[in-house]
Amino acid sequence: MGTSPAVEGFFDEASNTISYIVADPGTGACAIIDSVLDIDYAAGRITYDSADRLIAAVRERGLTLQWIIETHVHADHLSAAPYIQDKLGGKIGVGARIVEVQETFGKVFNEGTAFQRDGSQFDALFEDGDTYQIGNMTGFAIATPGHTPACMVHVIGDAAFAGDTLFMPDGGSARADFPGGDAGALYDSIQRVLTLPDAMRLFICHDYGPNGRAIAWETTIGQQKADNIHVGGGKTREEFVKFRTERDAQLAMPKLIIPSLQVNMRAGEIPQDDSGVPMLKVPVNGL
Known part of the structure; x- marks a missing residue:
């Protein structure tokens, strides 16, 4: 809590995602958390406007990118991590239990033996309690499985980045019914x-x-404890599990879950067919 990073949020209207630039005021080092790659799924077209906004902001502020962090393998938007890394550098990091996600969805998408299920697509695999540096700031990774096995909350000074583990107090929490969720x-x-x-x-x-x-x-954190509609005010585990299970059964699949999982379990790289052409698969009745 002794350090207060500069935090700037970037809202992506298409996926309702907020990406962050987290900067050390003393050194100008920064991290990008949960970047977005734009896709017109119906047309099979990838564009880079959202990522370019982040890149432009880093450059305009004279920052040095050290980390590109994924709080988990997102099911509702594609990661722009490799595109940003190519422009600005930095290491791509995710929770170490990504290997479980890769194993599960490697089977769903019939990826075969060419797809590595060891997390090697990422530069760093964070274990619970791992630390890393952003300039003079120390980041701290907390494993928060439930939405997915590899979810993590990242604490940097007096700021924590929740991923999908918690929403705003009137939004509650994320679903837990995807494969590997609990x-x-x-x-x-x-x-x-x-x-x-x-x-x-x-x-x-x-x-x-x-x-x-x-x-x-x-x-x-105090507002969440008091007011979060799913867990605030002392709600019990039993109450939460009952509510979450019943609620999740009513939810439709995210519109971009099929492309998102294939790309994000590869650290943002788009899969290719045997001839090297970027190509996505659509498993039938696989999710």
């Missing part, structure tokens, strides 16, 4: 996050403006 594990992970100091800033990855409010992405 509502009970998600509750346990959230309770662990809520042991952080009440004053800590908490930045979330998605917001949908419940009940027509303006899009928002910053809250605090």
